[in-house]
Amino acid sequence: MQITPDTAVTLTYRITDSRTGKLLDSGTTAYLHGGYENLFPAVEAALEGQGVGGRVELTLSAAEAFGPRDEALVTTIPKSEFPPGVKVGGQLRGAGPDGAPQIYNVVKIKGPVVLLDGNHPLAGQDIRFAATVTEVRAASAEEIAHRHVHGGHGHHH
């Protein structure tokens, strides 16, 4: 089966720094193909028409990948307001600068202050994205309605 709009695609991927080659992330993910904003548009375009075993490798600017960094999403809170059990490297739900819900990464705890960063860890980073297709199937009507893939490496809810 070929990758066409409304197919559920499983990929193994490696993300490296496009300048240094350093490995930044790797894993397996499933996405709904066809412009549902589950995956970078340039990668979707390169995968169109491929099947199991197909490979893509692209260099993506930060703007094409995880977006630019937004320094307005870097903030601090007093340690006294910090929920128990959350550690450096963990995440915290809060409100963004515009009041909308925002997930913050806990960057560090410095004395009485906790530094939070709502940017994706790879925001602002030019990357090389390499992926191999491991499964292609027709998406279910429910997956198309939800605009994402269910089960396996997709959404569980």
Ligand SMILES: [Zn+2]
């Ligand atoms: Zn769903």
